[in-house]
Amino acid sequence: MTYGTMGIRGEAAAGYPTVKKLLEYLRQQPQKTSVSLLRGLVYLMSETEDSNLVHRGGYEAMKTVQQEMQKIHQANLSDTDLLRELTTYDQVLIARHLSPGGSADLLALALYFLQLEGVSFW
Numbered sequence: 844m845t846y847g848t849m850g851i852r853g854e855a856a857a858g859y860p861t862v863k864k865l866l867e868y869l870r871q872q873p874q875k876t877s878v879s880l881l882r883g884l885v886y887l888m889s890e891t892e893d894s895n896l897v898h899r900g901g902y903e904a905m906k907t908v909q910q911e912m913q914k915i916h917q918a919n920l921s922d923t924d925l926l927r928e929l930t931t932y933d934q935v936l937i938a939r940h941l942s943p944g945g946s947a948d949l950l951a952l953a954l955y956f957l958q959l960e961g962v963s964f965w
Contacts, residue, residue: 850894851945861891865953875964878922881929884943884950888912893945900941908941 854861868886872879889912896905915928936942954964 850892850897851948854949859949859952861887862949862953862956864890865949866956869953869957869964870962875962876922877964878925880950880954880964881925882916883953884946885912885916885925885929887946887949888943889916891943891946891949893943895944896941900939904939904941908936908943 865883865887869879869883872882889909891909893905893908896908911932915925915932918928920928957964
């Protein structure tokens with residue numbers, strides 16, 4: 844907890860509040876597609892204190908990623924534009940040696956819960 848973030852242990856201890864928000868977000872998606880899941884990942888990356896990002900790039904890198912993802916999330920891009928934007932942003936993260944693995948893990952957990960509910964995105 845060097846930077847005052849609790850990471851995944853704090854998320855678990857608090858009852859996975861970020862996953863609960865993501866589940867509501869994904870349930871509200873009008874179409875259940877893989878792009879909807881990418882939108883969910885963007886949402887997570889804009890909200891989550893991703894300890895993997897902190898570990899790889901420091902607290903400021905995580906905050907930068909959150910801000911950049913908030914802009915993408917709020918832009919309400921078409922599916923095609925979102926895919927283009929994320930493809931470009933993936934290269935930015937690679938160049939920065941960053942990986943939002945914590946956000947990806949939370950998305951996987953949300954998908955597990957949605958599968959239990961019978962909700963499918965493919």
